Amino acid sequence: MTGASTRKSPLTWVVHISALILVALWVFPTFGLLVSSFRTGDQISTSGWWRSLMTQEQQLPAKRVEGLETQKDGKFVIEGKLFENAGTVVGAWGISSKEPRAFTPGASADLGDGVSISVASDGSYVMSSATTLKDVRLPRIFTTAQTPPDPTIDNYNNVLFNPEAGQGVGQAFINTLTVAIPATIIPILIAAFAAYALAWMDFPGRALLVAAVVGLLVVPLQLALIPLLQLHNAIGIGKGYMGIWLAHTGFGLPLAIYLLRNYMIGLPRDIIENARVDGATDFQIFTKIILPLSFPALASFAIFQFLWTWNDLLVALVFLGAGDKELVLTGSLVNLMGSRGGDWEILSTSAFISIAVPLVVFFVMQKYLVRGLLAGSVK
Amino acid sequence: MNPALQGLMTIIIGVGGCVGYFFFSNIVLDKFIFPATGVNAGRNINRANQVRPWLFLAPAIIALGVYLAYPVFATLWLSLNKELPGKAYEFVGLANYQTMFGETKFWESMKNNMLWLIFVPALSTAFGLLAAQLTDRIWWGNIAKALIFMPMAISFVGASVIWKLIYDTRPDGTDQIGLLNAVWLNFSGGPFSFIFLKVLPALLLLAFAAFMAYGVYLALKPLFWDTDKRGKPQWWAVPLRAVVALGSAYLLWLSLSSVFNVFGAELPYGKAQTWLTIPFWNNLFLMIVLVWIQSGFAMVILSAALRGIPEETVEAAVIDGANPFQIFFKIKVPQIMTTLVVVWTTITITVLKVFDIVLAMTNGQWETQVLANYMFDKLFRSFDTGVGSAAGMIIMLLVMPILVWNVYNVRKEMR
Numbered sequence: 001m002t003g004a005s006t007r008k009s010p011l012t013w014v015v016h017i018s019a020l021i022l023v024a025l026w027v028f029p030t031f032g033l034l035v036s037s038f039r040t041g042d043q044i045s046t047s048g049w050w051r052s053l054m055t056q057e058q059q060l061p062a063k064r065v066e067g068l069e070t071q072k073d074g075k076f077v078i079e080g081k082l083f084e085n086a087g088t089v090v091g092a093w094g095i096s097s098k099e100p101r102a103f104t105p106g107a108s109a110d111l112g113d114g115v116s117i118s119v120a121s122d123g124s125y126v127m128s129s130a131t132t133l134k135d136v137r138l139p140r141i142f143t144t145a146q147t148p149p150d151p152t153i154d155n156y157n158n159v160l161f162n163p164e165a166g167q168g169v170g171q172a173f174i175n176t177l178t179v180a181i182p183a184t185i186i187p188i189l190i191a192a193f194a195a196y197a198l199a200w201m202d203f204p205g206r207a208l209l210v211a212a213v214v215g216l217l218v219v220p221l222q223l224a225l226i227p228l229l230q231l232h233n234a235i236g237i238g239k240g241y242m243g244i245w246l247a248h249t250g251f252g253l254p255l256a257i258y259l260l261r262n263y264m265i266g267l268p269r270d271i272i273e274n275a276r277v278d279g280a281t282d283f284q285i286f287t288k289i290i291l292p293l294s295f296p297a298l299a300s301f302a303i304f305q306f307l308w309t310w311n312d313l314l315v316a317l318v319f320l321g322a323g324d325k326e327l328v329l330t331g332s333l334v335n336l337m338g339s340r341g342g343d344w345e346i347l348s349t350s351a352f353i354s355i356a357v358p359l360v361v362f363f364v365m366q367k368y369l370v371r372g373l374l375a376g377s378v379k
Numbered sequence: 380m381n382p383a384l385q386g387l388m389t390i391i392i393g394v395g396g397c398v399g400y401f402f403f404s405n406i407v408l409d410k411f412i413f414p415a416t417g418v419n420a421g422r423n424i425n426r427a428n429q430v431r432p433w434l435f436l437a438p439a440i441i442a443l444g445v446y447l448a449y450p451v452f453a454t455l456w457l458s459l460n461k462e463l464p465g466k467a468y469e470f471v472g473l474a475n476y477q478t479m480f481g482e483t484k485f486w487e488s489m490k491n492n493m494l495w496l497i498f499v500p501a502l503s504t505a506f507g508l509l510a511a512q513l514t515d516r517i518w519w520g521n522i523a524k525a526l527i528f529m530p531m532a533i534s535f536v537g538a539s540v541i542w543k544l545i546y547d548t549r550p551d552g553t554d555q556i557g558l559l560n561a562v563w564l565n566f567s568g569g570p571f572s573f574i575f576l577k578v579l580p581a582l583l584l585l586a587f588a589a590f591m592a593y594g595v596y597l598a599l600k601p602l603f604w605d606t607d608k609r610g611k612p613q614w615w616a617v618p619l620r621a622v623v624a625l626g627s628a629y630l631l632w633l634s635l636s637s638v639f640n641v642f643g644a645e646l647p648y649g650k651a652q653t654w655l656t657i658p659f660w661n662n663l664f665l666m667i668v669l670v671w672i673q674s675g676f677a678m679v680i681l682s683a684a685l686r687g688i689p690e691e692t693v694e695a696a697v698i699d700g701a702n703p704f705q706i707f708f709k710i711k712v713p714q715i716m717t718t719l720v721v722v723w724t725t726i727t728i729t730v731l732k733v734f735d736i737v738l739a740m741t742n743g744q745w746e747t748q749v750l751a752n753y754m755f756d757k758l759f760r761s762f763d764t765g766v767g768s769a770a771g772m773i774i775m776l777l778v779m780p781i782l783v784w785n786v787y788n789v790r791k792e793m794r
Binding site for chain 1: 385386389390393394397398401402405409428429431432433435436438439440442443445446447448449450451453454457506509510513514516517520523525526527528529530531532533534535536537539540541542543544545547549553554555556557558561671674675676679680683728731732734735738739740751754755758759764767768771772774775778781782785786789790793
């Protein structure tokens with residue numbers, strides 16, 4: 001807030017509305033994916049997700065009459081229901097694709113040979129005939145109906161626990177966790193020690209090292225792929241978790257050192273010098289004073305590194321491999337987009353599973369994330 | 380071994396190893412190599428304190444050296460060599476670069492990368508600034524900020540899926556499930572379409588053109604009108620300013636000529652479009668994904684910078700009768716200029732490395748290739764290490780100015 005200087009403008013509502021539009025623009029895409037992940041494949045591919053939020057009238061896919069015939073009042077009867085969704089209300093129905101809206105609910109259609117069929121407004125149908133229906137070709141029913149929102153969690157069940165449908169998204173989830181957690185924790189300690197040395201110890205070449213860290217901060221990691229893969233192969237690590245943990249550690253270090261050093265250098269000098277006077281060694285100062293005080297900075301780096309390793313595709317593809325067993329979530333998403341690009345129910349559900357964890361981390365730890373961003377950028 | 384178990388072990392070994400290394404190396408240093416006892420006690424303490432920083436730094440220096448510094452040189456070397464069967468290499472000089480410069484795909488990537496470099500940082504910073512200005516004035520600003528910031532947590536691949544749903548196309552006559560097509564089909568060529576698809580873009584282009592004109596003016600001002608108290612610019616700034624001025628002038632010309640094209644273009648109203656296959660425009664559709672992700676970052680940082688502006692400066696301007704636009708552009712923007720530069724460069728670096736979005740959405744088809752994906756193609760699909768590394772060196776070369784600038788700033792700060 002710029003405070004008193006900005007007088008309460010009569011145009012405040014313009015600000016509110018503009019902000020609302022901006023927020024809506026930014027939230028809508030993700031929201032669409034979330035909504036889609038709770039719809040069946042049929043629903044996704046026949047209508048936009050925004051329609052599923054309210055009751056909508058649309059023409060539904062035709063369904064063939066099915067079921068066993070029973071005898072009632074001397075007639076042969078087949079009864080059944082067209083919809084599983086209980087709130088669906090039929091507006092019109094028909095028995096041919098040419099006239100899908102020929103009849104109103106409750107009306108009876110004559111199919112000839114004494115066979116008739118009627119559809120009630122709740123989607124239940126009765127087909128009746130004077131003679132047996134065994135040899136009659138059962139008709140298809142076309143309906144135009146009002147369908148209320150009908151969320152389903154089948155997609156999540158399918159993708160997570162059915163290896164066939166999900167193409168191993170469950171496995172990929174575990175792989176991603178296995179990559180991300182060690183790759184987040186290991187660099188912290190290495191970086192913390194280095195940052196302490198760069199912030200509070202005096203030695204020749206310190207300025208040069210800080211400059212080097214800042215320089216390495218922007219080196220594109222694309223350059224590292226082939227040389228490091230060759231190196232890993234040469235020293236026997238090859239492709240695997242060890243390699244990717246080491247790689248993520250190396251790539252995360254410049255940011256970690258930079259963030260932590262910026263934070264540590266702002267800690268009060270008195271505390272550290274008093275401790276020195278009292279005879280504490282550097283190691284003690286570091287573990288007893290610096291580390292606890294630096295918790296906010298450590299937390300913000302940990303979040304960055306976790307988000308980055310969880311969301312990474314390139315490093316995982318190269319250092320872990322692209323086989324089914326070792327795919328991470330991002331990798332399996334790319335595969336799904338390629339091989340089953342049309343299966344939106346699987347794609348949207350998998351995508352939402354992959355972004356759910358970072359989103360939770362983000363909303364819970366947002367304070368530290370913002371603090372870290374500011375420490376790293378505003379100078 | 381189960382990878383999860385292996386992960387747990389690695390955490391324990393890694394963390395324990397680090398703690399152990401730092402603890403024991405310090406003991407060894409103090410007790411055995413330079414013991415603080417005997418006749419040399421004083422000298423030994425000093426020596427130990429000279430060595431200690433390097434003990435603290437050693438793991439980090441080794442990791443940085445092996446994982447970031449070495450690969451730069453190794454890639455340079457690989458780009459000058461040709462891989463022969465059987466892990467042998469033959470020095471070929473600049474032949475790889477020549478091959479690369481001869482490929483149309485490379486030039487397409489360069490062109491697209493330049494587009495990305497212009498649009499994404501500019502749009503992200505602009506949206507970020509707008510969002511920061513708006514959210515700082517309303518009571519629900521923090522919620523709004525969190526929601527706009529949220530895409531930062533989403534992976535590039537996840538974001539690609541999200542946006543692919545928006546760009547999805549169904550055959551004409553059936554219900555569209557992609558938001559963009561659903562909106563597009565509402566335009567029919569009437570006055571409404573004219574305002575939104577002709578007048579509005581033209582106005583945006585004109586605004587951009589004005590901005591670029593201002594850029595030319597800013598770049599050239601110190602060269603011709605020596606109004607600055609700091610005196611003549613330094614010699615190395617002259618070519619730099621000339622390049623900036625030329626670039627801005629080119630963009631100015633481009634945007635002005637586009638205004639005419641906007642009015643001349645015939646738009647295919649009423650037909651569902653496959654957005655990602657329309658050359659040139661599909662690049663913009665890919666860029667929007669990154670802008671969507673990066674705007675929140677720009678907003679958070681710029682909002683902090685805006686709040687850091689001393690109130691007196693704004694108050695003084697209000698008393699002097701400045702209008703809101705003048706306050707914003709002449710009082711606020713100059714004070715957050717350094718932050719703007721930081722945001723701009725940070726996003727620029729992200730843009731140069733962009734790979735996932737292109738891979739996931741088009742894989743470089745329909746003229747959307749970018750350098751990082753081109754490099755990945757060369758390295759891991761056609762297994763051409765030489766050309767792939769050469770492409771990598773081009774990315775490095777593009778990053779270089781920012782690297783130098785950052786290092787220069789840090790050195791200045793530390794003095």
